Amino acid sequence: MERLLKSIKIAINEKIYVKDPESSTLGKRIVEESILMINEMGFESFTFKKLGAEIGSNESSIYRYFENKHKLLVYLTSWYWGWLEYQLVFATNSIADPSDRLEKAIEIVTRTTAKDSAFSHINEVLLNKIVINENSKSFLTKEVDSENKEGYFVLYKRMVSRIGQMIKDVRPDYPFAVSLASTILEGSLHQHFLKDHFGTLTDCRKNEDATSYFLHLVTTTLNA
Amino acid sequence: MERLLKSIKIAINEKIYVKDPESSTLGKRIVEESILMINEMGFESFTFKKLGAEIGSNESSIYRYFENKHKLLVYLTSWYWGWLEYQLVFATNSIADPSDRLEKAIEIVTRTTAKDSAFSHINEVLLNKIVINENSKSFLTKEVDSENKEGYFVLYKRMVSRIGQMIKDVRPDYPFAVSLASTILEGSLHQHFLKDHFGTLTDCRKNEDATSYFLHLVTTTLNA
DNA sequence: CAAGTAATGATAGTAATACTATTATATTTG
DNA sequence: CAAATATAATAGTATTACTATCATTACTTG
Numbered sequence: 001m002e003r004l005l006k007s008i009k010i011a012i013n014e015k016i017y018v019k020d021p022e023s024s025t026l027g028k029r030i031v032e033e034s035i036l037m038i039n040e041m042g043f044e045s046f047t048f049k050k051l052g053a054e055i056g057s058n059e060s061s062i063y064r065y066f067e068n069k070h071k072l073l074v075y076l077t078s079w080y081w082g083w084l085e086y087q088l089v090f091a092t093n094s095i096a097d098p099s100d101r102l103e104k105a106i107e108i109v110t111r112t113t114a115k116d117s118a119f120s121h122i123n124e125v126l127l128n129k130i131v132i133n134e135n136s137k138s139f140l141t142k143e144v145d146s147e148n149k150e151g152y153f154v155l156y157k158r159m160v161s162r163i164g165q166m167i168k169d170v171r172p173d174y175p176f177a178v179s180l181a182s183t184i185l186e187g188s189l190h191q192h193f194l195k196d197h198f199g200t201l202t203d204c205r206k207n208e209d210a211t212s213y214f215l216h217l218v219t220t221t222l223n224a
Numbered sequence: 225m226e227r228l229l230k231s232i233k234i235a236i237n238e239k240i241y242v243k244d245p246e247s248s249t250l251g252k253r254i255v256e257e258s259i260l261m262i263n264e265m266g267f268e269s270f271t272f273k274k275l276g277a278e279i280g281s282n283e284s285s286i287y288r289y290f291e292n293k294h295k296l297l298v299y300l301t302s303w304y305w306g307w308l309e310y311q312l313v314f315a316t317n318s319i320a321d322p323s324d325r326l327e328k329a330i331e332i333v334t335r336t337t338a339k340d341s342a343f344s345h346i347n348e349v350l351l352n353k354i355v356i357n358e359n360s361k362s363f364l365t366k367e368v369d370s371e372n373k374e375g376y377f378v379l380y381k382r383m384v385s386r387i388g389q390m391i392k393d394v395r396p397d398y399p400f401a402v403s404l405a406s407t408i409l410e411g412s413l414h415q416h417f418l419k420d421h422f423g424t425l426t427d428c429r430k431n432e433d434a435t436s437y438f439l440h441l442v443t444t445t446l447n448a
Numbered sequence: 449c450a451a452g453t454a455a456t457g458a459t460a461g462t463a464a465t466a467c468t469a470t471t472a473t474a475t476t477t478g
Numbered sequence: 479c480a481a482a483t484a485t486a487a488t489a490g491t492a493t494t495a496c497t498a499t500c501a502t503t504a505c506t507t508g
Contacts, residue, residue, distance in 0.1 A: 042366035058486045060468085086498075095476065136360040140268035144421050153422070161423045176437045179427045182418060183411045183441075190410050191403060196379070197368050201384045203403040203456075213400045217407075217445055224444035243455095250456075271494065282457045284497085307481075 010082035013151045016075050019065050029055045032121040034072060039126045043073060043134045066086075070141070074152050077138050080131050081155040083124065084109065088162065098169035105166050106218060109159070109175050110188040110211040132192050160185055171222040180221065184214050225346045234306035237375045240299050243289050251289050255303075258296055263350045287420045294365070298376050301362050304355050305379040307348065308333065311344040311388065322393040329390050330442060333383070334412040334435045356416050384409055395446040404445065408438050409420060 009022065009126040021027030033055045038046045046069060066072040088108050095101040113128035137152060145151070164181035167174065174180075191210045194202035204210045233246065257279045262270045272293060276283040277441030290296040312332050319325040337352035363377060371377070388405035391398065398404075415434045418426035428434045 024484080044365065048467090049465080058488095059466095060487080061485055063467075064485085133364055136364060139421070140357055140360060140417075141268065148421065157422065157425060176427045176440065178425060179415055179418075179437050180441070182414065182425045183266065183407065186414050187407050187411055190406065193364075194403075194406060197363070197372065198381065201381060201402060201406045205402045213403050217404070217441070220445045220448035221441055224447070248455080272496090273494080282459095284458085285456055285496095287496075288455080 008086060010079050010086070010155075012075060012082065015150050016071055016078060016152060017066055018063075021065050021075070026055075026057060026061060030062055030065055030072075031076070032123070035076065035123055035126050035130060038073075038076075038130050038134065040099060042128075043069070043137060070138075073134060074138050074147070076127060077131055077135050078152070078155045079122065080124075080127050081159050083122075084160050085155065085162065088159070092166070098166065102163075102166045102170050102218065105163055105212050106126070106184060106214050109163065109185055110191075110214050112192060112207045114207075116171070132189050132196075135189060140156040142199050167222065174222060180218065184218065188214060190200065232310060234303050234310070234379075236299060236302050236306065237378060240295055240302065240376060241290055242287075245289050245299070250279075250281060250285060252345040253281070254286055254289055254296075255300070256347070259300065259347055259350050259354065259383050262297075262300075262354050262358065267293070267354075269308060269362060294362075298362050298371070300351060301355055301359050302347065302376070302379045304348075304351050304447065305383050307309065307346075309379065309383050309386065312383070315411075316390070322390065326387075326390045326394050326442065327439065329387055330408060330438050332434050333409055334415075334438050336431045337414060338431075356413050359413060391442070391446065398446060404442065412438060 014020070019027065021031045021089075026163075030051065034046070034051055037051060037054060041050075048062045048069060049059045050170075052062055068077065088105055091108055092101045092104050095104055112132075113124045114124050116125045141147075160178065160181045163184060164178040167177040167180055171177075188210055191202050191204050191213065192207070193208075195204045199205075204213060232392060243251065245255045254275065258270070258275055261275060261278060265274075272286045272290075273283045276286055290299065308422040312329055315332055316325045316328050319328055337348045338358075340347050340349045343436070363372075365371075384402065385403045386405075387408060388402040391404055395401075410432055415426050415428045415437065416431070419428045419431075419434075423429075428437060
């Protein structure tokens with residue numbers, strides 16, 4: 001699995017970047033270090049100038065890869081959803097029973113990333129944390145409709161669709177399959193955030209609790 | 225009800241503002257116009273300078289009410305949650321049956337605000353839209369823990385707690401009452417956002433659909 | 449009603465952000 | 479080795495997010 005993950009490349013919409021960061025050493029360093037820095041200082045304080053200083057490169061060079069830091073965030077979150085989709089498909093592909101398949105899917109999307117694959121320049125553990133803290137900011141903007149039209153969010157949308165389809169496979173007559181799917185994905189991020197910062201607003205104390213919660217929620221809802 | 229709402233004042237944590245905007249005409253104009261502007265141009269593009277120009281007042285005068293625009297956002301969202309809590313308590317107070325009470329509560333927190341009370345300087349319809357689009361940004365910051373400690377989010381937390389308690393009143397042995405409560409509140413905002421921008425990621429086409437969705441979700445979960 | 453105080457406005461200034469443009473220097477490749 | 483390409487260095491601009499100072503207006507109170 002790890003070897004396999006090393007060799008795959010997550011295909012990101014070309015409109016998100018000016019020059020593919022995967023195509024050069026500098027590009028990879030930009031992505032690599034930006035993950036560390038955004039995780040460290042938060043997206044608001046992060047700037048291309050600081051990133052340049054950190055990787056011993058020039059601010060203007062970074063602009064040749066990404067138009068601005070918002071697009072870099074869209075790139076990082078897209079990469080994450082593409083990566084997670086890969087995990088999802090890989091793990092559920094062979095499961096024939098719809099209920100078992102959905103259960104596995106929920107497990108995969110609600111757990112936190114514990115281990116860095118350590119092969120690529122992308123630290124998945126930290127990226128997972130970034131997604132928990134910053135994902136909403138990628139679409140809660142005035143430009144969301146035009147960016148959506150340009151295909152900036154296809155990978156995220158594909159994740160929701162896949163889970164929605166799995167729900168339909170279990171219960172074709174359930175009328176809120178897609179809403180439930182989006183609730184699982186977004187809600188899971190939210191529960192993890194609450195666990196870290198607003199302990200009184202969640203029953204999830206450990207990472208696995210989020211899985212139990214959503215597993216229970218979905219199972220009872222679909223078995224009604 | 226409308227008359228009543230006019231006379232009540234939502235008590236906001238004093239640490240959120242420098243000077244209480246309710247205490248002067250200028251303060252009220254700041255709040256009033258900021259709601260229109262944030263709604264119009266989005267929180268990122270909104271600045272105190274632009275606000276000053278709009279209300280024919282000086283940038284520096286606005287800083288005498290709010291330290292920065294982030295705190296203004298915290299103020300606005302806090303006001304909204306306080307207002308919604310009032311609606312919630314008012315509407316559910318007299319309902320003795322726990323299931324009926326929870327049902328009413330879900331209806332109130334999942335519906336969108338349709339009508340401005342037209343009495344105060346605060347346009348609740350637009351504020352509701354701002355909360356859908358910008359609420360997450362009030363806490364998805366690096367300062368969340370210190371601000372939480374200062375009590376910036378008490379009103380939001382109280383809303384979640386109240387609904388959590390109502391869930392417990394229906395099913396005391398359900399182990400995820402608080403998580404379910406936070407899922408309803410945050411998930412509802414998210415479904416409304418999806419309805420407006422990512423139609424394929426939700427089954428909610430009309431505003432009422434969100435109510436149906438969460439009502440069904442909660443009912444089946446608690447009746448299992 | 450005069451005098452004092454508080455609120456607001458006007459102006460100026462600063463450091464940082466978010467870029468763009470230009471030119472110089474490496475590095476790669478044919 | 480020359481040409482093309484990538485990166486670095488430098489400079490510059492408009493805007494943001496403030497802070498500080500001082501002038502003006504409004505409001506209160508003795």
